Amino acid sequence: MAKSTRKCWLTFEGGRQNEPCLWKMSRTYPDVMFDIRQASVQKDIGIMAVLFTGEEKEIDGALEYLVKAGVKVDPVEGGSNVAG
Amino acid sequence: MSFIKALRCKECGADYPIEPRTVCDHDFGPVEVAYDYEAMRGKVTRDSIAAGPRSLWRYKDLLPINGEPRAGLRSGYTPLIPAKKLAAELGVKELYIKDDSVNYPTFSYKDRVVAVAITKAIEFGFDTVGCASTGNLAHSVAAHAAAAGLQAFVMIPHDLEEGKMVGMSVFGPRVVKIKGNYDDVNRLCSQIADKYKWAIVNVNLRPFYTEGAKTHGFEIAEQMGWQLPRHTVLPVAGGTILPKVWKAYQEFITLGLVKDNAPRMHAAQAAGCNPIVKALEEGTDLFRPQKPNTIAKSIAIGNPADGYYVLKVVRESGGSGASSTDPEILDAIKLLARTEGIFTEPAGGTTLACAIKLIQSGRIPRDESICVCITGNGLKTTEVMQGQFAATPAINAKMNEFDDLVRQITESANAKPAPVKA
Numbered sequence: 281m282a283k284s285t286r287k288c289w290l291t292f293e294g295g296r297q298n299e300p301c302l303w304k305m306s307r308t309y310p311d312v313m314f315d316i317r318q319a320s321v322q323k324d325i326g327i328m329a330v331l332f333t334g335e336e337k338e339i340d341g342a343l344e345y346l347v348k349a350g351v352k353v354d355p356v357e358g359g360s361n362v363a364g
Numbered sequence: 365m366s367f368i369k370a371l372r373c374k375e376c377g378a379d380y381p382i383e384p385r386t387v388c389d390h391d392f393g394p395v396e397v398a399y400d401y402e403a404m405r406g407k408v409t410r411d412s413i414a415a416g417p418r419s420l421w422r423y424k425d426l427l428p429i430n431g432e433p434r435a436g437l438r439s440g441y442t443p444l445i446p447a448k449k450l451a452a453e454l455g456v457k458e459l460y461i462k463d464d465s466v467n468y469p470t471f472s473y474k475d476r477v478v479a480v481a482i483t484k485a486i487e488f489g490f491d492t493v494g495c496a497s498t499g500n501l502a503h504s505v506a507a508h509a510a511a512a513g514l515q516a517f518v519m520i521p522h523d524l525e526e527g528k529m530v531g532m533s534v535f536g537p538r539v540v541k542i543k544g545n546y547d548d549v550n551r552l553c554s555q556i557a558d559k560y561k562w563a564i565v566n567v568n569l570r571p572f573y574t575e576g577a578k579t580h581g582f583e584i585a586e587q588m589g590w591q592l593p594r595h596t597v598l599p600v601a602g603g604t605i606l607p608k609v610w611k612a613y614q615e616f617i618t619l620g621l622v623k624d625n626a627p628r629m630h631a632a633q634a635a636g637c638n639p640i641v642k643a644l645e646e647g648t649d650l651f652r653p654q655k656p657n658t659i660a661k662s663i664a665i666g667n668p669a670d671g672y673y674v675l676k677v678v679r680e681s682g683g684s685g686a687s688s689t690d691p692e693i694l695d696a697i698k699l700l701a702r703t704e705g706i707f708t709e710p711a712g713g714t715t716l717a718c719a720i721k722l723i724q725s726g727r728i729p730r731d732e733s734i735c736v737c738i739t740g741n742g743l744k745t746t747e748v749m750q751g752q753f754a755a756t757p758a759i760n761a762k763m764n765e766f767d768d769l770v771r772q773i774t775e776s777a778n779a780k781p782a783p784v785k786a
Contacts (some may be wrong), residue, residue, distance in 0.1 A: 318393065320390060322648055354554075
């Protein structure tokens with residue numbers, strides 16, 4: 281299967297900034313590679329720019345997992361669905 | 365002659381060719397148009413600008429287009445009004461209103477950014493343009509696209525004011541109402557731009573679109589006699605205009621067209637949607653997105669795309685921020701109308717109400733020059749003013765009834781509203 285990439289902004293609030301959400305996601309979706317390109321974490325909020333690589337369906341599942349875990353997932357403009 | 369160098373990442377400084385691109389591949393930071401200021405020296409002068417058309421295109425050399433302007437040939441060059449009556453009422457020495465409520469053709473500052481974006485869309489060969497909008501941008505995109513012969517899709521939140529719906533539909537765009545707030549609309553537009561390869565002006569043309577906002581600042585400087593105001597108060601929605609007016613001031617300083625008087629930039633937001641002002645007050649670099657709840661719908665953006673850069677510029681310039689409640693916004697709209705004859709929408713009321721607060725608190729000293737930027741027209745949002753005025757009684761067409769009415773008005777203690785003291 282062809283690999284795809286997806287650029288996203290992840291926002292961690294309401295205590296999520298103190299949880300290893302990405303690590304937990306990667307245990308469930310081990311074939312989705314995540315690459316943190318930029319991050320800033322403060323007391324109440326954390327924001328990360330993350331590049332996800334993997335099969336399209338797997339990435340969808342990984343992002344859905346994060347949303348269910350309370351992480352806000354926003355597509356990066358011009359990079360929401362880029363074929364790898 | 366074009367002085368454009370590249371699209372440059374605002375975070376890491378990486379350069380990219382001039383193309384429809386919004387972010388850096390490396391760190392996803394926003395890209396911005398970079399110019400060759402050295403090459404401009406001696407060529408972009410006060411005289412060369414003054415010889416240009418009476419529109420925003422008089423600053424063409426500082427805008428990211430390659431050929432001749434293709435849209436908005438009459439946009440910009442709006443009045444800068446020395447607001448003497450308002451200044452007297454607020455107890456300040458030197459106050460100006462930059463009045464984009466009369467911008468052409470759709471009566472808001474958006475006609476500046478859209479003129480540049482549509483020109484760029486045509487240069488890139490797009491046949492369809494679109495936007496995520498709180499209303500004013502949709503009007504402008506629809507009007508400019510109609511005039512340029514492009515197809516337009518405008519995406520708006522479902523609860524937009526009825527007056528604004530008419531003001532965009534008349535130009536014949538495809539209007540798409542989205543169930544959600546502006547941030548939901550914007551999010552969808554990011555995906556639409558990727559999938560459909562359309563020119564969504566505030567998404568994939570954002571680096572070019574935002575450059576148009578600089579013309580608001582260029583005009584302030586030129587119309588003040590090639591000087592900068594010491595304090596500029598601007599509304600913050602998506603966060604485009606404030607950093608770009610700052611960039612305009614810095615470009616004029618770099619080119620030696622104005623003296624550097626250490627201009628300060630102040631952010632104005634509605635209390636019902638003030639993520640940037642809250643972050644300024646809390647001293648944080650990151651802002652927490654909010655769910656908007658304010659009558660100032662045109663600036664009700666809870667997750668501003670360029671909010672981080674607004675914080676940066678306000679702090680770097682030594683400025684500040686304030687937010688105002690809906691009743692304060694309405695009072696400010698009436699104050700501006702009563703003193704200067706300008707009817708602005710709630711965004712303008714917000715800006716003035718916040719300027720008053722900043723003057724009251726001493727963050728804007730009363731003896732320094734102040735420019736309050738009015739970005740939209742009140743005739744688009746008359747519904748927010750309903751119930752604000754006493755009912756007008758009808759009389760018969762008889763002179764004695766008119767005489768009685770004049771007597772009543774003269775005797776009425778409320779005939780002249782009490783001045784607002786800042």
